[in-house]
Amino acid sequence: MRGKLYQWFYFLVVVVFGCACSGSRRSDADREEARRAGLELQSIMDMVVSKQVPAIEFEFDSDKLLEPSFRTLDMVAEILLKHRTLKLTVTGHADDVGAEEYNKKLSLRRAVAVKSYLVLKGVYxxxxxxxxxxxxxxxxxxxxxxxxxxxxxVEFQITTRNWESVY
Structure with a gap:
């Protein structure tokens, strides 16, 4: 059970529903789009847990994406390109080795590496x-x-909200 929990969290996707726009029809459409994208991301997460696709990984003390991660990131990019109104927050994380300030910078560089890869694939x-x-x-x-x-x-959070309403 514990190992399964670790695998599940290995590629964590959190989906946030909602929209800061006016009009219930648009809001309903945005929620539905976020729901569909969330299901697609959940499908990717399930494939990571079952080891059908690799998790997004970094070597110790590095922000360099490992090549097996590209396949999974390509799938994430495909979802974002299909659902062009979605916004994505990428959060980077480090292990417990090293100073806190260094690890914060390293984890930010990891998130930037993921963003750079997704942008190269056409994500705005x-x-x-x-x-x-x-x-x-x-x-x-x-x-x-x-x-x-x-x-x-890295972890992903998807939203259809305007950035100002999220942060």
Missing amino acids: PDFIRVYGYGKSLLLVNETSDKARALNRR
């Missing part, structure tokens, strides 16, 4: 925000190599 850059949380939000509070690898990750 203004629709992606990046943040780095360092080691402040560990998924696994253990010191094994496997646990630390789980903590070196």
Whole structure:
């Protein structure tokens, strides 16, 4: 059970529904679009958990995306290109090794690396925000190599809201 939980969180996708626009018809359409995109992202997450596609991974002390991650990021880009009104927040995370300030910068660089890859695939850059949380939000509070690898990750949050209404 514990291992399954770790795998599930390995590629975490959080979908936020709603819209800051006026008119219930538009709001309903936006919610439906976000729901559909959320189901598509959930499908990718399920494939990551079942190891049909690789998780988004980084080497220790690096912001360089590992090549197997490209396939998964291509799938995320495809969803964003299909649902062009969606906005994406990419949050980078690090393991527990190293100073807090260094890990915050490293995790931000990881989020930027993911954004850069998605932009190269055609996703509009203004629709992606990046943040780095360092080691402040560990998924696994253990010191094994496997646990630390789980903590070196990115997470996605999708919304149809205007940025001003989200942050």
